[in-house]
Amino acid sequence: MNQDSVVYLNGAFQPLSEAKISVLDRGFIFGDGVYEFVPVYHRRPFRLAQHLKRLGNSLAAVGMVNPMSNAEWEKLFQEMIQRTPYEQQAIYLQVTRGVAPRDHPFPQGATPTVFMMANPLKLPTPEQVERGVACVSAEDFRWHRCDIKGISLMGNGLWRQVAVETGATETVLFRNDFLTEASSSNVFAVKNGTLLAPLRDNLILPGITYDAVLEFAPKIGMPVETRPVSRAEVFAADELWLTSSGKEVLAVTTLDNKSIGNGKPGPAFKKMWAHFQTQTAI
Ligand SMILES: Cc1ncc(COP(=O)(O)O)c(C=O)c1O
Structure with missing residues (x-):
């Protein structure tokens, strides 16, 4: 992955070098977020439905609303895969509770931060x-x-x-x-x-x-x-x-x-x- 690699952040695909978040993001301050790592074989995500189900479970378990429907996630995956030049990919996605003044309780009305990137899938040798x-x-x-x-x-x-x-x-x-x-x-x-x-x-x-x-x-x-x-x-x-x-x-x-x-x-x-x-x- 280099600085020109395309990543997704909060609704937009952009070069990695331009993707920025606030230092007050609760992912940065508290590690307050969840993630998924989805392998992609021949440009097809492996068991995506199961990954999305687990993502939903993780979000629910920490009291966060899923920012997207499964159909929207699937569309986002397709777009990420298309924009990435590898047949086999490892898609990382992360959702944090968003940006808020630093305080332990959950902030009211914060918008979740959604980030996704794709790397080449590195399987065992x-x-x-x-x-x-x-x-x-x-x-x-x-x-x-x-x-x-x-x-x-x-x-x-x-x-x-x-x-x-x-x-x-x-x-x-x-x-x-x-x-x-x-x-x-x-x-x-x-x-x-x-x-x-x-x-x-x-x-x-x-x-x-x-x-x-x-x-x-x-x-x-x-x-x-x-x-x-x-x-x-x-x-x-x-x-x-x-x-x-x-x-x-x-x-x-x-x-x-x-x-x-x-x-x-x-x-x-x-x-x-x-x-x-x-x-x-x-
Ligand atoms: C702690 C832990 N257990 C198990 C797994 C395996 O999970 P999966 O098969 O969904 O990749 C992972 C994957 O990253 C992990 O971090």
Whole structure:
């Protein structure tokens, strides 16, 4: 993305260099906003209806009115995609509570700030898919509304940095010895051919890819158990997967330098990955 890249801000497409907001925007002052990250394959947004539903849920959860109807969002996505020169895109959108004098309570009558940008979609490299990735683990100390896709990502940023500094791809999180998710991914374990999914509750983001994987599992003949998954089960798993809009499905082969299964992407991963590719092909 360069300074001439076209972004959308509050009703207008404009070059990135010209897109400006007030320093009093509550997104800047309080991290008071929500976002979505939508992958686009062959110029078609993947599971846009589900992303828009989650956006609506996030907005409702923080007491904000959705600034657009689904039809308007869809039109905006189409326009953004058309104006962007990549076949595969990552569309980021953010809605904040808008500009108001700094004070904690919600301002009356503030207009939400709506921002959207498109970048090239950076999927895992073929080597990462082939060999799997290393992860580290940490204690999940976030608040109890991780189901809201909020822009206040301090914890997530801290953990992602821990991963980067140790040469790992992600930081897998445990809360009281139970798996929640990772800093910017959902996490699944596989044991004896069964997919173990942490509960889709307030302690994790309801990932669009998480839902897709649960939907695809029966199609590739995998039984699913959606239930609390303990730390011990994670380390004893045959396979461990990360899922997200930017990673699709990715095998974790070491966690805290310990091998998961035989330390290679497993057969269930390979099946799921292959099925995933059929869903995003032309
Ligand atoms: C904390 C967290 N969990 C899970 C996910 C995966 O969600 P999705 O599959 O919708 O990209 C993300 C994505 O950014 C995330 O930030």
